[in-house]
Amino acid sequence: QQPVQSPQAVILREGEDAVINCSSSKALYSVHWYRQKHGEAPVFLMILLKGGEQKGHDKISASFNEKKQQSSLYLTASQLSYSGTYFCGTGYNFNKFYFGSGTKLNVKP
Amino acid sequence: DTAVSQTPKYLVTQMGNDKSIKCEQNLGHDTMYWYKQDSKKFLKIMFSYNNKELIINETVPNRFSPKSPDKAHLNLHINSLELGDSAVYFCASSQAGTANYGYTFGSGTRLTVV
Numbered sequence: 001q002q003p004v005q006s007p008q009a010v011i012l013r014e015g016e017d018a019v020i021n022c023s024s025s026k027a028l029y030s031v032h033w034y035r036q037k038h039g040e041a042p043v044f045l046m047i048l049l050k051g052g053e054q055k056g057h058d059k060i061s062a063s064f065n066e067k068k069q070q071s072s073l074y075l076t077a078s079q080l081s082y083s084g085t086y087f088c089g090t091g092y093n094f095n096k097f098y099f100g101s102g103t104k105l106n107v108k109p
Numbered sequence: 110d111t112a113v114s115q116t117p118k119y120l121v122t123q124m125g126n127d128k129s130i131k132c133e134q135n136l137g138h139d140t141m142y143w144y145k146q147d148s149k150k151f152l153k154i155m156f157s158y159n160n161k162e163l164i165i166n167e168t169v170p171n172r173f174s175p176k177s178p179d180k181a182h183l184n185l186h187i188n189s190l191e192l193g194d195s196a197v198y199f200c201a202s203s204q205a206g207t208a209n210y211g212y213t214f215g216s217g218t219r220l221t222v223v
Contacts, residue, residue: 043214044213095208
């Protein structure tokens with residue numbers, strides 16, 4: 001039930017865009033996105049509940065396609081501060097939730 | 110004020126010892142969790158408590174025992190530590206349920222068993 005994230009790693013230059021995908025083999029109730037910097041705790045970015053919505057703040061946004069059982073995280077005009085490992089987490093009901101294996105993003109000057 | 114605080118931050122101990130990690134949250138959240146993050150960064154749920162009641166107990170060796178004296182505290186006790194227990198352990202909390210609300214994580218406890 002663990003979601004599959006792709007790609008596993010991305011290297012960008014400042015100002016470039018990136019997309020991280022998260023897909024599930026089972027029907028999704030919710031999708032979470034987190035960012036974890038090296039040596040720190042994961043930090044919550046956003047949650048999308050079933051309904052095919054899109055959310056975002058600043059230059060980081062996400063979409064949730066309930067039918068395709070997948071979500072994508074969009075990072076536009078990336079900044080150095082965006083570097084870290086991004087995790088999606090998928091909820092299947094009130095108490096079933098699993099994290100993906102992470103996507104390591106490295107933004108270079 | 111730290112929202113989710115866990116202690117200690119680092120723990121180095123010998124195989125066979127017993128150790129505890131403490132966690133406290135001041136967010137008023139109903140649900141608290143223990144996650145284990147291995148060297149490949151995979152985050153695996155261990156336990157979840159909702160208002161002091163155990164709601165998730167994943168396949169974890171029974172050497173690991175959680176205790177929640179009240180909804181703001183969730184401690185983890187580990188008996189007879191093994192080399193494979195070395196990892197970063199994160200405490201987290203959320204408003205309610207597991208899937209509906211975002212998690213706030215503590216800063217983690219890096220456990221090294223030698």
